[in-house]
Amino acid sequence: MSDGDSGNGRQPGDADERPRVAFFDFTGCEGDQLQVLNLEDRLLDLVEVVEIVSFREAMTEHSEDYEIAFIEGGVATAHDERRLTRIRTHADTVIALGSCASFAGINALRNDQDFERVKERVYGEDAHRISSYPVARPIDDVIDVDYEIPGCPIDREEFVQAVTALVNGAEPTIPNYPVCLQCKFEENLCAFERGETCLGPITRGGCGATCVSEGTHCWGCRGMVEDPNEDAYTAVLEAHGLTTEEILDEYQLYWGFEREQRAVADGGES
């Protein structure tokens, strides 16, 4: 509880039993919070069942009394680490919102690059002012995380389902099947058949194969499925004249941190 905070904000006899929810942003584009705001009318339904006590994009009030914390963005600075630790002490349930928070996502693009050059490219002559860590990390590298809602940005329906589950005392779940499954349901022509590559076979579904349905391919924004069938995927790549390394290099876009962790786990260099 913060200094000066009078407590939980409720008075004795207060009948408001709604769980108190806070949103926080770290290093990211805030697109996931925008997805929540874009719920529009459904957001009004949500505030019937939860009380939002902190949400910088939507309100000026802030309370440090909350049970559920949604955290968007990854970890970039020592200040981020301290702030996350503080949030964890307040929240009963912490949920990573979006891919940057869940697995470092697009922030990790820089992880295998010369950080000084990255800073110069982005900030030019002000690069020396940036005190960020050279490696982007997900929030579970700092604190325990109870659930993740991946996506870049998140799927609004998946967010609503997670809140509904929490309010009903259930555990939010996310799919663990590959994007290909939904792609088949959508009757899309496979990107490989169009001569493109695609991360759909090992990317976590739940997005309705949106990108393929819109005429492109899966970039892997929801992270890998658990235990991806890499042998089968490698066979697909080989059948199209590609190696695993070639395609994973192409799709460093989202998986930089995961790939480093896997390399370390496999005994390779990070």
Ligand code: SF4
């Ligand atoms: S386009 Fe991608 S997601 Fe769809 S079936 Fe082919 S490999 Fe799978």
Ligand code: SF4
């Ligand atoms: S198709 Fe792939 S890149 Fe597109 S939204 Fe789904 S998981 Fe993300």
